[in-house]
Amino acid sequence: MSLFFAYLSVVAALVSGLAALATDKRSELDRLATSLLRRWPKLHARAQCVFSATHYAEYHRNSLFILLGVSGVSAVLASAMALFSGSVVTDTLPFGLPWLHWHIRFDALSAFFYLIIGLVLVAVSLFGPGYVREFEHGKHSLSVLGFFTGLFVAGMELVLLADDAFFFVIAWELMSVSSYFLVAFQHEQASNRRAAFLYLLMAVIGAISIILAYGVLAGFSGGLTFDQFRSVKLTPVWASVAFVLALIGFGMKAGLVPFHAWLPEAHPAAPSHISALMSGVMLKVAVYGFIRFTFDLLDEVYWQWGLVALLLGTASAVLGILYAMQQQNLKRLLAYSSVENIGIIFIALGLALIFFSSGQARLGTLGIIAALMHCLNHALFKSLLFLGAGAILHNTHEQSLENMGGLIHRMPKLSGIFLIGCLSISALPPFNGFVSEWLIFQTALQTGNLDSGVIRSLIPTASAVLALTSALAAGCFVNVYGVAFLGLPRSKHVASCHEVSHQGMLVGPAFLAVFCVLFGVFPTPLIETLNVVTGQLVGSTLPQVSALGWLWVSPVAKEVASYSPFLVLLGILVTVSACYQVFYLRSGRLESRRADTWDCGFGGLNARMQYTSTGFVMPFRRIFQPVFDIDERIEEQKSGPDGFHTQRLRYHLHVSDISWGYVYQPVARSVLGLSRWVSRIQTGNIRTYLAYSFFTLLILLWGIS
Amino acid sequence: MAWLLALLQTLLFIASAPILAGWLKKVKCRLQNRRAPSLFQPYRDLRKLWRKEPVVAHPASWIFKATPYIVLSTTVLTASIIPLIAVNLPTAKVADVVVLIGFFALGRFFLALAGMDIGTAFGGMGSSREMMVSSLAEPAMLMAVFTLAMSASTTNLSEAMKYVLDTGLVLRPSFVFAMLGLMLVAVAETGRIPVDNPTTHLELTMIHEAMILEYSGRHLGLIEWASQIKLMIYGVLIVNIFFPWGIAQDFSLRSLGVGALSLGLKLIGLTVLLGLSEVILAKMRVFRVQEYLSFAYLLTLLGMLSHIILEIQH
DSSP, X not given: XXXXXXXXXXXXXXXXXXHHTTTTOHHHHHHHHHHHXXXXXXXXXXXXXXXXXXXXXXXXXXXXXXXXXXXXXXHHHHHHHHHHHOOOEEEEEEEEETTEEEEEEEOHHXXXXXXXXXXXXXXXXXXXXXXXXXXXXXXXXXXXXXXHHHHHHHHHHHHHHBOBHHHHHHHHHHHHHHHHHHHTTTTTSHXXXXXXXXXXXXXHHHXXXXXXXXXXXXXXXXXXXXXXXXXXXXXXXXXXXXHHHHHXXXXXXXXXXXXXXXXXXXXXXXXXXXXXXIIIIIHHHHHHHHHIIIIIISSOOXXXXXXXXXXXXXXXXXXXXXXXXXOXXXXXXXXXXXXXXXXXXXXXXXXXXXXXXXXXXXXXXXXXXXHHHHHHHHHHHHHHXXXXXXXXXXXXXXXXXXXXXXXXXXXXXXHHHHHHHHHHHTTOTTSHHHHHHHHHHHHHHGGGGOSOHHHHHHHHHHHHHXXXXXXXXXXXXXXXXXXXTSSOXXXXXXXXXXXXXXXXXXXXXXXXXXXXXXXXXXXXXXXXXXXXXXXXXXXXXXXXXXXXXXXXXXXXXTTTOOXXXXXXXXXXXXXXXXXXXXXXXXXXXXXXXEEOOXXXXXXXXXXXXXXXXXXXXXXXXXXXXXXXXXEEEEEEEEESGGGOEEEEEEEEEEEEEHHIIIIIHHHHHHHHHHHHHHGGGXXXXXXXXXXXXXXXXXXXXXXXO | OXXXXXXXXXXXXXXXXXXXXXXXXXXXXXXXXXXXXXXXXXXXXXXXXHHSOOEEETTOOHHHHHHHHHHHHHHHHHHHHSOSSBSOOGGGGTOOHHHHHHHXXXXXXXXXXXXXXXXXXXXXXHHHHHHHHHHHHHHHHHHHHXXXXXXXXXXXXXXXXXXXXXXXXXXXXXXXXXXXHHHHHHHHHTTOTTTOOTTOOOGGXXXXXXXXXXXXXXXXXXXXXXXXXXXXXXXXXXXXXXXXXXXXXXXXXXXXXXXXXXXXXXXXXXXXXXXXXXXXXXXXXXXXXXXXXXXXXHHHHHHXXXXXXXXXXX
C-alpha cells in the first residue's frame, strides 16, 4: 500500500509536468473537448467555460499545482505508512535494460526522505499558483517551468526508490538535468545563464564521480543491484576509494565546501518556489545518497572517513554562514546558509561514522538521527524562508536587503511566519532547528568513549566551531529580519507594498511554520520514528530517548542529558503572562505612549540613517577577514588647488568567495591548458584523423588478439 | 513538593538578583572612594521604572513591545534550571546546560531585533556589536561547558554539580582553565568592563545600552531586571559548578539554610573580585574584544586538552 502511494506521487508529478505542456494549447484543447463532448451538453458547457480564453490560464495553473499537491500528499501518506509499519517493500518495474529491470525498494530511509519531499511539495503547491501568475505575462512560457518542475520532482522521488545503480543514476540525471532547465528559466539575464552552466558542469562532474563510486562496487560484486552491493566485501583501500568518490559526487550536489560554488549562483537564479525545492529538498536527496551509500551499501566504515566528513562539514558550516552574512541579496544569502546547514548535517554524519567505526553503535545511531532530523528541519525552515523571500520579491520586486525595511507594518502576517523561520534556522529553543543541533552537541559530548586522543580533542574543537556557527547564524538572521522587516522602508516599492493578495502564498509558508514549531516542541515522536529508520539501516536504535516520558528527549540516558521543549515553551508563556498580569492588574490597563524616535536633539531622522545590512555585518567582515576576498575602495573626486575639496565620495565594496581564487580558477586554468595541449594533435586535416582511427583500430585489434 | 521547592528557589533567585547588583555597586564605590547608595537602591529604581508609562517610538512594531517580556521570561527560565541552593531539583531536567546557552541566545535575538526595530543608527550599532561579541563568546562558553560535561559525563547541571561534590576537593587543571575562561566569557556576556560599560553615558562606547537606548518606563525596568538576573546567573554558575560545597543535597531546612548561606558568601567573594577588576581595568576598543574573547577560547581549549591528556584514564 505504501508503495502504491509512492508510485502515485511519482505519477502525479509526471502528469503535472505533462499537463504543463498544454499551456499554449488552449484552442486545440477547446476543439478536442467540443468534438468529444458533443453528446453531453452539460459537460460540454462546462468544458467551454474551462477552455474559454478568460478562465483557461487560471484553471490550468491551478490544476498543475493541484497535481503537485496530490503528489506531495501521497508522498506524505506513503512515508507515513512505511514508517509506521516499519516494513520494507520491494518491486521490479519492466523498464530499463533487458537483463536489468528497474529495482524498487521502499524502506524506512527512503520513506523518511519521501516525507521531506512531501511536506515541502505541499507547501510549494499552495504557494505556487499565486507566485507563477507574474510569469504568465512574461517572455517565458509556463509550460517549460511546469514541465521541468514535474520531471524534477519525479526524478527526486525515483532516486529515493531506486534499488539498483543503473536506475539510480538515471533518476539522478533526470533530477539534475530538469533542475538545470529550471535554473535557466529566466535566461535573458546573463548571470542566470552563467549560473545554470556552472550548475550543469558541477552536476556532470558529480554524476561521473557517483558512477565511478558505483563502478567500484559493481566491479567487485559483478552486478548492479544494491542487494549485490550490500553483500560484497571490499578491501579497505577499495572501500576508501568508493567512499571518497561518493563523498565528492554527493557532496558536490549537496554543496559541501569546496564544491559549493554552484549553489549560491543557481538557487537565487531559479524562481522562488523552485529555490525552495532545490535548497530544501534536492540537497537532502544528495544527503540521502550519501547515507545510502555509506551506511547501507558499504559493509564496513573506517574512522578516517568520519574525520574527513567531519572536517569538510565543519568547514562548510562556518564558511557557509560567514559568506551568508556578507550577502545583501536575500536569496543568495539563503543559498549560502544552505551550505552551512549541509555542513552541520555532515558534522553529524562524520560523528556517526567515527562512532560506528569504533564499535559504538548506539552513539553512531544518535549521530545519524541528529543528521536526519536536521535534514527534515532544514527542509522545513529553508523552504519557508525561500517562499517568504519569494513573496517579498513578488510584492516589492526587491531582492536586496538594502532596499527593504519596515515590512512588518506592511506585511504583518508574512512577517510573523518569516520570524518563525528565522528563529528556527538560528537554532533557538524551543524551535526545531535547536533540537537537531542539541542532538549533535550531545553526540559530540560522548567522545570520552573513544580511544584515540587526537579524535577526542578534535571533536570538541569541531563542536566549538559548530557553536560559533550557530551564534553567527543568529547574527545573520537578526540582520535579515532586522533590516528587511524592521525599521523604516529604504525604497519606494517597499514603502508602498502590502500583504500578498493570494492567500496560498501565505498558507504555504505557514504550513511549514506549523511543522517548525511542532517538531520543535514535540521532538520525541519524531525521534521515535527515526528509530525505525536507523533500526532498518544500521540495526540499532536509541531505546532511552523517551525514558522520562514523551514530552522529554533524553538521547543517551536520562541522567546524562534531557530537554523538554514543551515545558520550556510553557515556562516562557507562564512567565510572560505572569508579568502581563502583574502590570495589568496594578494599573488596569497596559498603555504606552507613542513619541518620536530619539534623535540626539538634531531632528530629521530618515531611513538612510539606519544601520544597513552591510554596516551590520562589518564587524564580522573585519574579524574574519582572512576567509574573504574583499575588494573595498573609496573613490574620491577632488577639485580645487592641490585637491583639497572633495566633491564626490563613492564607497565600493565587493566580497567574493575565496574558493574561486584558490580552487576553481586554478582548476579551470589547468583544464584549459590541458585542452590546448591536447588540441595539438587536432590538425583539422581529415587524412590525419583517418590515420588516427586506423591506428586505434589496429592497436585495439592487436589487444584483442 | 520538589517542584514547589524549585519554584521557590526560582523566586528567591530572581528576587535576590537586584541585591547582588546593589552589592557590586557598593564594592565599586568603596574602591573608588565614593559614597555608595543603599544595597536596596536597585529595588527602588526598578519600582520607579515599573510605575512609569513607557514611551515607544513611532516606527516600533510589536517586537519592540514584546521583547522586554520575552527577555525577562527566558532569563527567569534560565534561572529556574540552575541549582541555586539545592541540587536534585526536577527543573534541572527540563533543560541542560546547552539549552541554557540557547536561552540566552533567544533573549539576545529579540533584544537585537528590538534594537533594529526603531530604525536608528544607535540601535543597529548596538545590535551588530552585541551579536559579534556573543558569537565569539559562545564557542568559549561551550568549550568550558564541554570540559565540565566530559568530566562529569553529563550536561545536566544538577548531576554535574553532584559529580564535583562527590569527587571532593581535587585540583583539576582542566577546571582551572575552564573557570578562568568562563569568567572572561561572563564578563563579556553580562556587558561589564572591559568589554562594555553598563554605566556609560557616551553613545559611541555602548554595546548593550545602545540596543536598549529607546526603552523607557516599564519596559526598561523589565530589561534592567533581566540583566541583573543574568549577572547573578553567571555568578551562580561559576561558584556552583567549580565550588559547589555547601549546596543542599537534601531538602531539610538546615541544609537549605547552609546552602543559602554558603552561596551568599561565595557570591560576595566573586562580586568583590568582579568589582576589583572593573576598577582596575579600562574599557577596551570594540575591535580588541575579539582578542579578549579568543584568549578566553584559548583558555577553555587548554582546559579541554588538559582534560583529555591528563585526566582520562583507560
